[in-house]
Structures are given as C-alpha cells and as structure tokens.
Amino acid sequence: xxxxxxxxxxxxxxxxxxxxxxxxxxxxxxxxxxxxxNDGAIDCGVSEMDIIVINNxxxxxxxxxxxxxxxxxxxxxxxxxxxxxxxxNVGGSLGAYSFAYDLYKNQYDYWLFIEDDVKMTYxxxxxxxxxxxxxxxxLGMLSLxxxxxxxxxxxxxxxxxxxxxxxxxxxxxxxxGKLQYDESDDLSNYGQVGDxxxxxxQPFIKLGYKLKNPKNKxxxxxxxxxxxxxxxxxxxxxxxxxxxxxxxxxxxxx
Numbered sequence: 367x368x369x370x371x372x373x374x375x376x377x378x379x380x381x382x383x384x385x386x387x388x389x390x391x392x393x394x395x396x397x398x399x400x401x402x403x404n405d406g407a408i409d410c411g412v413s414e415m416d417i418i419v420i421n422n423x424x425x426x427x428x429x430x431x432x433x434x435x436x437x438x439x440x441x442x443x444x445x446x447x448x449x450x451x452x453x454x455n456v457g458g459s460l461g462a463y464s465f466a467y468d469l470y471k472n473q474y475d476y477w478l479f480i481e482d483d484v485k486m487t488y489x490x491x492x493x494x495x496x497x498x499x500x501x502x503x504x505l506g507m508l509s510l511x512x513x514x515x516x517x518x519x520x521x522x523x524x525x526x527x528x529x530x531x532x533x534x535x536x537x538x539x540x541x542x543g544k545l546q547y548d549e550s551d552d553l554s555n556y557g558q559v560g561d562x563x564x565x566x567x568q569p570f571i572k573l574g575y576k577l578k579n580p581k582n583k584x585x586x587x588x589x590x591x592x593x594x595x596x597x598x599x600x601x602x603x604x605x606x607x608x609x610x611x612x613x614x615x616x617x618x619x620x
Contacts, residue, residue, distance in 0.1 A: 367413075367475045368414040368474050369414065369416075369475055369492060370415065370446075370470065370476075370477055370478070371480060372419075372420065372463055372466045372477060373417065373418070373419045373420070373481070374420050374459035374462035374479075374480075374482060375419055375420070375421045375422065375482040376394065376421070376458075377391040377421075377424050377426060378394075378426040378427065380393070386483070386589070386591055386619035386620070387595075387618070388483055388619060390426065391424065391426045394482060395428065395430060396620075397482065397483050397619060397620060405417060406443050406444060408486065408489060409490055410492040412445065414445060415492060416447050416448070417447070417449070418449050418469075418470060419438070419451070420453060420466050421450065421451070421453070422458065422461070422462055423452055423453065424455065435452075438450060451465070451466070457549060458562055460526050460545075460546075460548070460562035463479045463545060464547050464566075467545050471532070472536065474532055475531065476529055476532065477532065481525060483619050485616060485617045486615065487614065487615070488614070488616070494582055495510075495529050495580060498581065502576075502578075504576050505578055506534050506570030506573070506576055506577060507528045507575070508529045508578060508579070509524075509578065510529070510579075510587050510616070511523065512524045512601040513578075513579065521571060522563050522577075526562075526563055526567065534570065534573070538569040538570070541569065541572075541573065545569075546565040548565055583612075584613060585615050586612045586615060589614060589616055589617055591619070592614075594618070595618050595619075
C-alpha cells in the first residue's frame with residue numbers, strides 16, 4: 367500500500383495571535399520546517415508515504431522560504447519522497463488539495479489532506495486512521511477535525527482536514543471534474559476561503575458517502591493545544607470529549 371500526505375503551504379499573512387496559527391511568512395516557515403522534520407522522525411505506520419507540498423503563491427514569501435521549498439523538493443524520507451509544486455492562491459488550501467489530486471490521482475491508495483501548521487504527533491497515525499475504513503464501505507472522508515452540520519445533507523469538514531481513499535476521490539473527479547473548491551475569488555489573504563470547505567466536502571455526500579470522525583478508543587481527534595484554537599474550543603464544548611486514557615492526534619502551530 368502506498369499513501370500520501372498533501373500539505374498546503376502559504377507564506378504570507380495568517381491568523382496569528384487569534385489562534386494557534388502562524389502570523390506571517392517567517393512564522394509559517396518556522397512551523398512548517400519543524401513539521402517536515404517531524405515527518406522524518408515519527409513512525410507514520412505505513413511503509414510508503416510520499417509528501418506532496420502544494421505552495422499557494424504569496425508576495426510575502428521570503429528568500430528563506432523559497433530556498434527551503436527548493437531544498438526539500440525531491441528529498442527522501444524514511445517512508446518516501448517529498449515533492450513540491452507551486453500554484454496561484456485560488457481556493458486556499460482546498461484549491462491546493464484539488465491541484466495535488468489532478469497531478470497525482472491513482473498513484474496512492476489513501477490521501478491525507480493537511481495544512482502546513484499541523485503536526486501529526488500520534489505514532490503510527492496513518493495506519494491507525496486507515497484501519498477506520500475497514501468494514502465501512504460508505505465512509506467517504508475520515509475527518510480529523512470538526513464536521514459542521516454533522517449527520518445532515520449539508521455537512522462539511524472544517525479545512526478539508528482528513529483522509530480519503532483514492533477510489534472515492536476518483537469518483538468525485540469523474541463526476542464533478544475535480545475536487546471542488548470556490549474559484550470565485552483570487553485570494554489575497556489565506557483566511558478568505560469562501561465556500562471552499564463546503565464545496566470540497568459535499569460531493570462525498572452527493573455520491574452517497576459519509577463524513578465521520580475517528581472512533582479509535584485510544585485517540586482524540588483534537589490538537590494537544592486545542593485550548594489555543596477557538597474552533598476546537600467550540601468543538602470540545604459541543605462534544606465534551608473525555609480525555610481519560612486517550613492521546614491527542616496532532617499539534618497546531620508552534
């Protein structure tokens with residue numbers, strides 16, 4: 367089995383102090399560099415995992431940022447290789463995920479879509495998450511964050527942060543032409559995502575699949591620093607997750 371992790375990077379103005387996210391190009395580079403280092407150190411649980419980096423262009427990117435992306439392109443990791451591509455910032459991270467799938471469709475069994483400020487911290491995380499698909503043929507996307515309007519026809523995954531099987535993504539591309547995102551704006555700010563998260567998620571439901579969070583008894587689909595990220599604070603208030611004998615799945619920002 368061969369899988370991939372798709373990072374969207376953006377070296378520009380970000381949410382910053384309002385959340386656990388980076389605030390600018392330098393901050394984003396510092397966090398992303400550490401996350402790439404982590405990818406080379408943590409056991410992801412599968413023998414073959416490539417990393418696809420889709421960089422949404424920014425006028426604020428520094429020379430250090432450009433140099434780092436050049437440096438890691440084609441770099442080998444213990445599990446595969448890193449590939450870096452650049453695109454115009456249309457549709458934010460969801461547009462980047464769609465762009466990655468257009469480039470690499472049918473080359474991987476599973477796809478993990480993740481933003482550049484998220485660091486997976488639970489050992490063997492990819493294998494554990496793949497196992498959630500066993501016996502669930504109608505599981506379309508395993509969301510690693512809040513699902514808005516959960517269990518309704520209008521459900522959507524926040525940030526598109528989750529894992530999906532290539533077969534289902536291919537069905538979406540065949541039916542809708544691409545993984546969907548909002549193309550109405552030429553985004554100048556990373557946070558102006560528009561309806562992309564909704565558009566990205568809806569084809570799973572329209573094709574009869576479900577959006578679900580992990581049910582593994584040992585992990586929480588929360589960041590270990592969730593209290594610093596307002597959307598996850600709201601999610602915890604809604605779900606009231608029990609932290610007893612469970613470990614966090616990832617870390618946000620610094």
